[in-house]
Amino acid sequence: xxxxxxxxxxxxxxxxxxxxxxxxxxxxxxxxxxxxxxxxxxxxxxxxxxxxxxxxxxxxxxxxxxxxxxxxxxxxxxxxxxxxxxxxxxxxxxxxxxxxxxxxxxxx
Amino acid sequence: xxxxxxxxxxxxxxxxxxxxxxxxxxxxxxxxxxxxxxxxxxxxxxxxxxxxxxxxxxxxxxxxxxxxxxxxxxxxxxxxxxxxxxxxxxxxxxxxxxxxxxxxxxxxxxxxxxxxxx
Numbered sequence: 127x128x129x130x131x132x133x134x135x136x137x138x139x140x141x142x143x144x145x146x147x148x149x150x151x152x153x154x155x156x157x158x159x160x161x162x163x164x165x166x167x168x169x170x171x172x173x174x175x176x177x178x179x180x181x182x183x184x185x186x187x188x189x190x191x192x193x194x195x196x197x198x199x200x201x202x203x204x205x206x207x208x209x210x211x212x213x214x215x216x217x218x219x220x221x222x223x224x225x226x227x228x229x230x231x232x233x234x
Numbered sequence: 235x236x237x238x239x240x241x242x243x244x245x246x247x248x249x250x251x252x253x254x255x256x257x258x259x260x261x262x263x264x265x266x267x268x269x270x271x272x273x274x275x276x277x278x279x280x281x282x283x284x285x286x287x288x289x290x291x292x293x294x295x296x297x298x299x300x301x302x303x304x305x306x307x308x309x310x311x312x313x314x315x316x317x318x319x320x321x322x323x324x325x326x327x328x329x330x331x332x333x334x335x336x337x338x339x340x341x342x343x344x345x346x347x348x349x350x351x352x
Contacts (some may be wrong), residue, residue, distance in 0.1 A: 127297075158337070160338050160339070168344075169330055169342035169343065169344060169345055170281070170330075170339070170342060171342070172338055172339060172340050175336070175338040181338075181340065213280075213281055215281075215339070217337035217338070220283075220294070220337065221283070221285075221294045221295060221296055221297065222282075222283045222296040222297065222298070223283040223337065223339075224283070225280060225281040225282070225283075226280075227280050228280060228281075
């Protein structure tokens, strides 16, 4: 089973600034990686798939990058609604799909 | 517009079977592009994928749960279901159903909280 490690666990950033979230896989996952946002009391929402493709309706301030085992989610011009939990998910080798433990994006 | 709605008991006794149903509206459950899945989320385990099903391609299970889990589909009712046997307190979680496209979880239900307790 592929293990995903997200860092940092908590990231404090001011509105209007840029947040950079990381996800590292225990083995090469060939860009078979997705990112999800979860706001309090809500289900996760797909943001990025294929490591860098935005899902339908996702603003372009969200971008994904990476390859091999290391992936990044960048959120620029942070808005109040962006402060939430973020998870990465791999689907390179499944079952099972596996998720990182999450990064909480806090408002500074 | 696609909607997924989980239903089932919010409280299950230890050693019993947890049964949940997801009702799909606004989309075809027999569309060949989609799998339909169950996941859960707990403070201790984070997000955990449980299983998925395709109306013709079959089922896949998380190996860690496979011995206790069954996923099934009723296309006439536009529903798919989860059964988890021999539950313990560790199975306490919010359970989500979701539509999968290309292994991405593109649509989610609102979730149902299930507590395992006497």
